Amino acid sequence: MPGVNAVPDISPMPRHQHLIVTVYGLYARAHDGAFAVSDLIQLLSDLGVESAGVRSSVSRLKKRGVLVSLRKDGSAAYRLAPGLEDVFRAGDERIFSPHRARKGDDWILTSFSVPESQRHLRHKLRSILTRIGCGQVSPGLWIAPGNLADEVSQQLERAALMEYVDLFKAAHLTEDHIRSKVGQWWDLPSLDALYADFIDRHEPVLQRWSELPPSEPESPEYLKQAFADYVPMVTQWRRLPYMDPGLPEEYLPGDWSGLAAEALFAKLHSLLGPIARRYARSVVED
Incomplete structure (x- = not known):
């Protein structure tokens, strides 16, 4: 999917x-x-x-x-x-x-770009984000409730991957569609x-x-x-x-x-x- x-x-x-x-x-x-x-x-x-x-x-x-x-x-x-x-x-x-997030809480977005010559790091990064519980919006953009921001940052720093990543706190502006989107981002x-x-x-x-x-x-x-x-x-x-x-x-x-x-x-x-x-x-x- x-x-x-x-x-x-x-x-x-x-x-x-x-x-x-x-x-x-x-x-x-x-x-x-x-x-x-x-x-x-x-x-x-x-x-x-x-x-x-x-x-x-x-x-x-x-x-x-x-x-x-x-x-x-x-x-x-x-x-x-x-x-x-x-x-x-x-x-x-x-x-x-x-901890269960509440409706209206911020989200954390993880955007990453890894050179083709280092594809193994791309796989490692995706594995870490999956293990934390992040959902995939697109191949290079992942999302999670904002309360996981510290854990995402710590895991990526421990794996020495932060140079490939940008982290953002965000609010979803199309609230009417968020439930269906969650069903797309997580299985x-x-x-x-x-x-x-x-x-x-x-x-x-x-x-x-x-x-x-x-x-x-x-x-x-x-x-x-x-x-x-x-x-x-x-x-x-x-x-x-x-x-x-x-x-x-x-x-x-x-x-x-x-x-x-x-x-x-x-x-x-x-x-x-x-x-x-x-x-x-x-x-x-x-």
Whole structure:
């Protein structure tokens, strides 16, 4: 579809590498960013991943520069690579405290021109803008709600691409057409389908936990089950806020699944997050 910011084709079931990144993002930073290999294998086994799968995925993440090896208390360990702390901190806000723009807010426009001899940079630039959640107005002009201006600027500066880019704050002057234009700039049906899949998978989880009696003891199995439900839920969710830039509700379809998915995520995060953290801490500190 011309002009549409296509939603990446992602598997609804988290891959092992994605689960590992989630575990590090949620829990490793409280432990100097590092996990002993044995602790990581234990945590991932509670998510249904065999030790061979953990070691293979860790090896791939190491090659990608996400993890680095070290010794921790005399044991083999892996930690987040230096420089990723800022990335994870920014991710915390985008994932756990999403901001939805309001009708009438400014937009940020990203205009770029890359010489033909450096086409690889053009692809890199488009990939970054897509990952942030920008929509494509035309091949060299991309748009996003204005509250993403700092993130767009920071990402492009980190990638050393600002010399090819001009950034503008803008207001849309043809308000009557903005809703149809939003449908051209973003692939809303595909994104809605991902939100609907999230609801289908995790609404039964909320129902199951909501039906537990208030006096349910926090046994090791209780804590482990919260961890096993929470981490895959966050793993599936954490990419969605980056595909959805937080468009104003007035510009979204009337039956938009994203709003219900946001509410579901917030409830599960509030309910299971603290319990899952206690379980992870019990494994790492035991």
